[in-house]
Amino acid sequence: MLALAVPPLAQRDLLITVTFGVVLLSILLQGLTIKPLLHRLAIVRHDARQRYDIKRGEIRMTQAALDEIAQLERLHGAPPALLRELSEETRRGRARLSPPSRRCASSGTIFELRSRFGLAVKC
Numbered sequence: 574m575l576a577l578a579v580p581p582l583a584q585r586d587l588l589i590t591v592t593f594g595v596v597l598l599s600i601l602l603q604g605l606t607i608k609p610l611l612h613r614l615a616i617v618r619h620d621a622r623q624r625y626d627i628k629r630g631e632i633r634m635t636q637a638a639l640d641e642i643a644q645l646e647r648l649h650g651a652p653p654a655l656l657r658e659l660s661e662e663t664r665r666g667r668a669r670l671s672p673p674s675r676r677c678a679s680s681g682t683i684f685e686l687r688s689r690f691g692l693a694v695k696c
Contacts, residue, residue, distance in 0.1 A: 628670060631670050632667065632670050635663055635666055635667040635670065636667070638659075638663050639660065639663055639664070639667070642656055642659050642660045642663065
């Protein structure tokens, strides 16, 4: 804005263009490099809890899809062959998402281990 306030000079247009270029370049350069820099300096890390929540949401989403397919089967809302195909595809997707399960000795309840997300499981 200060460059626009310069009185009319022979080099005014050049000054405005250079100022605009410097501002644009600095915003783009800093904006594109700040995230990788913060990760490299270990100031910001991918949070294990965030990854866990995303995976949990994906698993719940596939379960909701399977529930909806079952509802369509009960209501005869779609051809059975199509529903079988959708159900099989959704189950394969859920199998890729679900981490292995383990039975806790104390309670007998099955907990999904989230060891790859760095979270402890209490029985």
